[in-house]
Amino acid sequence: MDMDAFYASVELLRHPELRGQPVVVGGTAQRGVVAAASYEARSYGIHSAMPTVRARRLCPHAVVLAGDHGLYREVSRRIMEIFASVTPHVEALSLDEAFLDVTGSQRLLGDGETIGHLLRRQVFEQEGLWCSVGVARPKFMAKLASERAKPTASRTGPIPGVGVFVVPPGQELRFLHPLPIRALWGVGPATFKRLDRIGVASVGDLAALTEETVQLAVGKAAGRHLHALSRGVDPRKVESDVGPKSISHEETFAHDKHDPAQLQTDIVRMADAVAGRLRKAQIGARTVTLKIRFGDFHTITRSATLSQPSDSGVEIAREARLLLDKVLVRQGVRLLGVSATGLKPVAGRQLSFDDVETGAAWTEADAAIDEIRQKFGAGAIGPARLAEGAGLRIKTEDDTQWGPDTDAPGSGEPANTENGRKA
Numbered sequence: 001m002d003m004d005a006f007y008a009s010v011e012l013l014r015h016p017e018l019r020g021q022p023v024v025v026g027g028t029a030q031r032g033v034v035a036a037a038s039y040e041a042r043s044y045g046i047h048s049a050m051p052t053v054r055a056r057r058l059c060p061h062a063v064v065l066a067g068d069h070g071l072y073r074e075v076s077r078r079i080m081e082i083f084a085s086v087t088p089h090v091e092a093l094s095l096d097e098a099f100l101d102v103t104g105s106q107r108l109l110g111d112g113e114t115i116g117h118l119l120r121r122q123v124f125e126q127e128g129l130w131c132s133v134g135v136a137r138p139k140f141m142a143k144l145a146s147e148r149a150k151p152t153a154s155r156t157g158p159i160p161g162v163g164v165f166v167v168p169p170g171q172e173l174r175f176l177h178p179l180p181i182r183a184l185w186g187v188g189p190a191t192f193k194r195l196d197r198i199g200v201a202s203v204g205d206l207a208a209l210t211e212e213t214v215q216l217a218v219g220k221a222a223g224r225h226l227h228a229l230s231r232g233v234d235p236r237k238v239e240s241d242v243g244p245k246s247i248s249h250e251e252t253f254a255h256d257k258h259d260p261a262q263l264q265t266d267i268v269r270m271a272d273a274v275a276g277r278l279r280k281a282q283i284g285a286r287t288v289t290l291k292i293r294f295g296d297f298h299t300i301t302r303s304a305t306l307s308q309p310s311d312s313g314v315e316i317a318r319e320a321r322l323l324l325d326k327v328l329v330r331q332g333v334r335l336l337g338v339s340a341t342g343l344k345p346v347a348g349r350q351l352s353f354d355d356v357e358t359g360a361a362w363t364e365a366d367a368a369i370d371e372i373r374q375k376f377g378a379g380a381i382g383p384a385r386l387a388e389g390a391g392l393r394i395k396t397e398d399d400t401q402w403g404p405d406t407d408a409p410g411s412g413e414p415a416n417t418e419n420g421r422k423a
Helices: 006-014 052-058 069-084 103-109 112-127 139-148 172-176 189-197 203-207 211-218 220-230 260-281 313-325 354-358 363-376
Strands: 023-026 034-037 063-066 090-094 097-100 131-135 164-166 247-257 283-294 299-310 333-345
Touching (some): 006 069, 069 090, 069 112, 097 139, 139 164, 189 211, 247 283, 283 313, 299 333
């Protein structure tokens, strides 16, 4: 199940006056990035992950709206509940996409195609949004089939697709082999170049090679995986209880930052947000990673491994700040990010004398902070270093994910806008 132009479609529900116009959702400032585009906007060549500046050049009269991640998350939650009403086996890939295993629902509701049409109607009737459905036995092939079910972009609006596209049992290779090789999961730019060197243009070309040949071209693990996919083999099941693999926050600044002290403050803000989400999920991180993108787009990452899983903002910030101390930032930092990986359930921890200095023993304080924020809001309490003017500049999960919404110096946070709309 894949929602059609999800963010843009949600925005059009609360801005019906914009229907029929090219609408772009994402960061609205010079360094913003497109998160989604309506089908009218897509007809001009605009797509997700494109710089907003380029989108405006392609379509000067496009309406650019600041993204509202909190709203999209709430709508997504309701849609996932609709999916779960049909089968408990729902694996969400993102806010707008999920795998469903409907094997156990067919006796009651019909075959996969029938269930796909049923869910499309339910989502539209309850949320006013359309989705596209791919039906197939192999997991990855259902994803490919959903692309074939989607509408087509045009200046006058979406040209409806079939809505539900089915790959019948026994017809998998007939559907799969004509597709371009980049359709397969795991074929990014680097892998594509390696396969192109040996004359692989389609999935069928890859399937015609031996597994050993593919491994020589792209490596053992990737070669084994891609060769299996090219022959329609995907043993992975729909996993409904998959936890997060990582939790991260990053910011693209409106202007490059050169002052290490400013960046240290930004790290505290991001570490505080990451730790809050870790505690909410009742997990801790073994690895802290710092991501830095310089003004010339050169990007580096630096990581540190903790002695035991942690959900402490103090500890995560300390490790990330130590990593920053080893990097020269005078050339200017365009983007900064802090991520937590190696996630595991938080168990009782053995305290040490070092905990007194590092702040890693702040378990009760963190619990109090979470309780205060839940009752009074995210900005009610936080690290003193984040105090600005009359309040705290706290980063939350609902902050813009797609770059700054203002070009004011030092900005990386969303601007306060009515209904999220920007001129």
